[in-house]
Structure formats: structure tokens, C-alpha cells
Amino acid sequence: MDKILIVEDDLQIQTLLKDYINASGYIAITASDGEEALMKFESETPSLALLDIIVPKIDGFELCRKIRNESSIPIIMLSSKKEDTDKILALGLGADDYVEKPFSPRVLIAKIQSHLRRANELSGKGSVEVLQCGDLELDIKARTVKIKDRFIPFSVKEFEILHYLMLNxxxxxxxxxxxxEIWGYNEYGDINTVTVHVRKIREKIEPDPSNPTFIETVWGIGYKFKG
Structure with missing residues (x-):
């Protein structure tokens, strides 16, 4: 049974999320501040993390960065902030989704289910276990990316995008x-999030991100992985 880490200092919202998540067949793990969240992350090994941006001791942005450096689990940021800069920062740090408060608990549960389903499907997708191009190696089952035998931390969405580009x-x-393909036909979102994620992937795998050798921009269309 998947464990969901909830990092939220508002006890009313924390309890609401815990009840909905438990009722949906998951195990809710709660933390009220960033330090507690990191301890729970290490001890409970959750399958997904819900991170409020404004929490005591270690804020959600820093938590996202720390978790992403150790794991590729889906990360959903929760915030009352509506500025695009916060969304871009969250995605840039490795978050897979950004949900504004107030939110519908049922919609949030649907997002959790979607992210976990995609992560699970991707881990067993296809008969080829490793995709390789030059010094770049993507291990589908292990969900790892390596450059010259050096492991590179990837968010779930970054991994899925690179996997999809390499397959095609x-x-x-x-x-x-x-x-x-990555977010789903029925998913509401800004198409520019693809651009943000591709930029972050380039920063991680390209020797010179401004002159990419792996992911080429096809002007007026999108992107192409050069194999």
C-alpha cells in the first residue's frame, strides 16, 4: 500500500488531507514542519509527497530540493500563492505538480492517483530496460539517469519526458x-510547463545547455531527441 507524506502546518487542512488519503486506500504520513518531514521521509519511504510551501523550520521549496536529490517520487506542492514565479520555482526544483489553495480534496486525490499510476506504469513499461545514447543512460526499471556513470537526480515528470523523447x-x-502523453489528455495545465521541464532536463544532461546535443528544439513544433 502506497504511503503519502503530507507536510502541512495547518492542522485542520492536515487532518482533512489525512482523512481523504486514508479513505482512498493509501497510508497518510503527516508532518507539521520541514525537519519532521525529512525524518518521516527517511523513515517511512513514501511513494508521493504533498508539500505545503510555507511550513516552519524548512520551507516547502527547500524540502522539495532535498527530497528530489534523494528520490524520484512524485512531489505535489500545495500553496495559497498564485504567482507564476512560485510555480516556476517549484517545477524548477523538481516538483511534478502545483496545486493552489483552496483546492478540492477529490481533485487532489485524482491527481495523486494519476501521478502514482504514471510512476508505476513507467517503472514497468516496455521490454527494453535500459535506453542509452552516448554517455547518457536511462534505466527504466531502476528509474535512474546516468551520465558517464554519474547518477543524476530527476523528478518523475523529468524522467517521463526524457523517457518519452528517447523512445521516439x-x-x-x-x-x-x-x-x-505525460500529464494526460484530461489534465488541466499550462503547456509552458513542458518548456520548463525540458530546460531543467537540459541543465542536467547537456554539456552545454545553450547548445544541446541530446534534445534539439524544432522551431514551431517542439522537441526532438537526437539518437
Missing amino acids: KNQALSREKIFD
Whole structure:
């Protein structure tokens, strides 16, 4: 049974989330501050993390960064902040989704189910276990990315995008097609999130992100993985 880490200092919201998550067949693990969250993350090994941005001791942004450096589990940020800069920062740090308060608990549960389903499907997808191009190696089952035998931390969405591009190497894929494949046809979101994620992937795998050798921009269309 999947464990969901809830990091929220508002006890009313924390209890609401815990009740909905437990009722949906998951095990809710709660933390009221960043330090407690890191201890729970290490001891409970959750399958997904819900991180409020404004929490005591260690804020959600820093928590996201620390978790992403150790794990590729899905991370959903929760915040009352509506500024695009906060969303971009969260995605840039490795978050897979950003949910504004107030939110519908049922919609949030649907997002949790979607992220976990995609993570589980990806881990067993296809007969080929390792995709390789030059010094770049993507291990599908282990969910790891390596450059010259050096492991690179990837968020779930970053991993899925790179996996999808590598599976369709030398094919020009539109941002819309990538969004629909990774986030789902019925998912509401900003198509520019694809651009943000691709930029972060380039920063991690390209020797010179401004002159990429792996992921090429196809102007007017989207992106192509050069294999």
C-alpha cells in the first residue's frame, strides 16, 4: 500500500488531507514542519509527497530540493500563492505538480492517483530496460539517469519526458503531444510547463545547455531527441 507524506502546518487542512488519503486506500504520513518531514521521509519511504510551501523550520521549496536529490517520487506542492514565479520555482526544483489553495480534496486525490499510476506504469513499461545514447543512460526499471556513470537526480515528470523523447528518438514531438502523453489528455495545465521541464532536463544532461546535443528544439513544433 502506497504511503503519502503530507507536510502541512495547518492542522485542520492536515487532518482533512489525512482523512481523504486514508479513505482512498493509501497510508497518510503527516508532518507539521520541514525537519519532521525529512525524518518521516527517511523513515517511512513514501511513494508521493504533498508539500505545503510555507511550513516552519524548512520551507516547502527547500524540502522539495532535498527530497528530489534523494528520490524520484512524485512531489505535489500545495500553496495559497498564485504567482507564476512560485510555480516556476517549484517545477524548477523538481516538483511534478502545483496545486493552489483552496483546492478540492477529490481533485487532489485524482491527481495523486494519476501521478502514482504514471510512476508505476513507467517503472514497468516496455521490454527494453535500459535506453542509452552516448554517455547518457536511462534505466527504466531502476528509474535512474546516468551520465558517464554519474547518477543524476530527476523528478518523475523529468524522467517521463526524457523517457518519452528517447523512445521516439529522431521524431519531432510537439509540446502539446508531450503534455498530453505525460500529464494526460484530461489534465488541466499550462503547456509552458513542458518548456520548463525540458530546460531543467537540459541543465542536467547537456554539456552545454545553450547548445544541446541530446534534445534539439524544432522551431514551431517542439522537441526532438537526437539518437
